[in-house]
Amino acid sequence: MSNHRNASSAKTAELQREIDDIYAVQLDHVTKDFGGGVLGLDDVNIGFRAGRVTVLLGLSGSGKSTLLRHINGLHTPTTGTVRVLGHHLNSTGKRGLRELRRNIGVIFQSFNLVGPMSVLENVCAGQLGSLKGPRISLLMYPKSVRREAIEKLDRVGLADRAFQRADTLSGGQQQRVAIARALMQHPTVLLADEPVASLDPVSALDVINLLRQIAEEDKLTVIASLHQVQLAIEFADRIIGLRTGQAVLDRATQGLSAEEASTIYSSVSGMDLAEAAVDPRAAASGVTR
């Protein structure tokens, strides 16, 4: 009897490994109850395929950040399970979570650079997760780290700005530095919460194109939240639409017609593109906040 049970649990584990190979991140019936009747996430079931770019699209308050925070363990689900790179977040423990986070790069809307520090120091700091002790100057980083940081800066087109103060760069440049910093971790998964929301349209497109290129070259699993449908279609392999914590749409972007794009718009915003065109709130972004 026990042999039989062992054989069956070995089969289950093997099956789970096969699923983990396909899906870098899996949310299974995830609900986040913030109390007071607010469900940040409401029974969300999504598998994010390894090596693909997925965009979470939705209005303000739809649950995009909440979902992203579940993936790096900043939130724990009220019910349901989150599995990332083969680890169950509910049972991985503090140390396991710390190790897992080294494989998860994060990019923020506000860049989160240390303004008075040089660009190069900011990028070197991306290695802090795997170096012991705080560093107070560039020379305290091993030469190999500094060299790698310059390579990453070169990759995002900013090697010539290495010694400039980070807060003297433009928004688009600062986000590029943040991308270089995230790459220092050699991440497998890259989470980006509204990475271009603080940028003008031209810089936004530049940063999105850079992210797309890096995702393809490094075979990263990218999960990003965005507000703009058009940008999402250009950037993502797949779009997940969120509305009041529920996944209301799940679509591959390949071969998407304008009509289908309009359907995406209405399913996440509750209005169609024709209405949006005359709605001043929708003017700039494509989806109202």
Ligand SMILES: Nc1ncnc2c1ncn2[C@@H]1O[C@H](COP(=O)(O)OP(=O)(O)OP(=O)(O)O)[C@@H](O)[C@H]1O
């Ligand atoms: N820590 C928290 N405590 C209580 N409620 C929260 C918390 N975090 C998020 N919420 C609520 O959960 C819902 C989803 O919020 P979330 O921040 O995930 O939305 P979002 O889609 O990222 O919005 P935005 O586009 O404005 O960033 C909202 O109703 C929000 O008020």
Ligand SMILES: [Mg+2]
């Ligand atoms: Mg958010």
